[in-house]
Amino acid sequence: MTEHWERCIRLKEPLKTRPFLIFAGIAGLGLLLGLYREVTGLGYVTGLNDGYSWGLFKNWNVTALTALGSGGYAVAVLAWIFNEKRFHPIMRTAVLTSLLGYGTGMLALGFDVGRPWNFVWLADPRTWNHYSVLWEVAVCMTAYFMLALDVENMPPFLEFLYKSNDPKKKDLALRIFRFMQRTFPFGIAIAFVLPSMHQSSLGSLMYLAGPRVHPLWQTPMLPLLYLLMAYILGFACVLLVLALSAYSWNLGWDKEILGRLAQVMSWTTLIWLAVRFADLSYRGALGLALTFDKFSIYFLAETALILVPSLMLLLRAQREAPGSLFRWTFLMALGGLFYRFTPTTLAFSPLGDYRYFPSSFEILMSIGFTALAVAVFLYAVKTFAILPASRGKIAAEEAMRPFDTL
């Protein structure tokens, strides 16, 4: 039953399966609606208003889903800083989920801003407001998505190039790869520092809103809580993607890798809960959790969704059975996403009589961007060697030594 994942393979399956076509279709619809949004005002197609001027796109696709996209960062920290070598075979999957998670966020952000043409001024440092947390997030997230994540995702593509019959391409792939090998520590450190910066800053974003965010969530510790939650959700996302892939494509089940990942995730979650409750009691806001108004109920639901799975996953038996591992991780991811989403929307109270519920147009666009990520994932794992496999599944032609180190 248990197998050891050793290195990455390309799935030899036809690309145009029914799920792929469905996801691609939803993605296409989302993008079409996005184009339509560009020629109308935001008000016609979304539920956004002057009270809740940030909605699904920023608060869900950016703030919540990029945390889910922190898997590449989180697992790489385990592999390279904590020297857990066993995680190397799943790095490619992890960095791919990151690229796609951030991709959906950046895409949503592009359609969400009202005056995107003024983005050109980002090129002129004189217009930068260094005090703006949003500026930090914008620059740092863009740099991470446009540079660091792409470089991290290069090795499978280089392998692909290397396999071509054109000697020029082969040579190019090797040259780039050697350069990457030489500069690897310097590059990967950038890919650690950038997400640490913007994932914590996503929390600081809401700190500026001051008393408009309910005291159960509003705290100067938001940056730390958001950063820790990015780790937790990053682990959860990689776990869920690997579990689903292993199930769908019969990759075997590496109990050691997945179990260890779940264990680290649940310990991180306990640290997160400790920080959260210490902060709440330090600020004297803990009593608000038991008033049973809507905020208290959000808080309790959120905490239960995070606490129970993390306790369950401390039990070896729960971690080792694929079914329970998947279910608990899924619940924890829901709780984590709930936490990242709440301060921006559910616990946010503008002055005056404003209501926000995303329009169906908005929801379709948001789902479309996520479906795009899934479709690209399906394309990528069938084109490049990304998913991990055990020795028995590795065909001779997959043994591409030169690129194995990344």
Place this chain on the structure above:
Amino acid sequence: MDANRREILKALMGGSAVAALATTGLPLATQAKPEKFELEPDALGLLYDATKCIGCRACMPACQNANGLAADVGGSGGLYMQPDTLNAHTKNLIKLYVAADGHERSFMKQQCMHCVDPACVSGCPMEALHKEPHGVVGWSSTLCIGCRYCQVACPFNIPKFEWDKVNPKIVKCELCRHIVGSTATEPACTKVCPTHAVIYGKRSDLLAEAKRRIKEKPGFYFEDRVYGEFEAGGTQCLVLSHVDYSNLGLPKLGKESPAAQTRKVSDFVYRGFLTPVVVYGGIVAIVRNRWKEHLEHAGHSDSGETHGEEKRA
């Protein structure tokens, strides 16, 4: 052990140097920028005394005309100007507050408070929202990306967005900065106010005037204080009323501006960008050793075929 430590230190310094080179521009630029968080001595503002306001709303069409805004006739079925909130057509609104018992009532002039240290300016990534001379909070269409963080940040819920436009603007009071000093000597609203319920001038003068009025009639104004003297770090538009300010849509706010609080957290973490540089250096130092090991390991397993067993042992 010793050699190892020296190596880490060396790598740390090397890594820091690279990172410092890459980012020198950032901390320097941050320091060179003039601090605009403090009250300018010649800051301009308004003083609105709700007890003098008769609710004639003359300031509203005056504001629309001066700013070239279309009248918002939505609330009246198209008959006359009747906005119910500040919106993309309304920068200035007179509202009436009536207490549940019907006895206590007060008008309120809702508009941008022109904070001394505004959350919108602090949050705006591109300096589209910025402090003009005399501390007036202005907006610039050539820099705004339409992210609407100003709307999320503003504790008074003031900036409004043109939701129905493809080329949307942020709409908020800019103290008639486009006409004051050229074709006008004061904003449109103060010019037309028949009872001088709203007056224009230097904030220091307005604050002194407000305090004079409080002193003249002790116990008349709410808690004998001016709203905006200290709230959210102080605002340049000040409000006087005899009813609880929180009933007028003026929230209870601390003396420290949310912008200053956020800067404090950022400064604590970033230490003028020192933290990321040091962390970068540290990571480079650690990963360099791991990477060497990793390459050696890969090279070893190339010849022997004990890759998996070794790893799990």
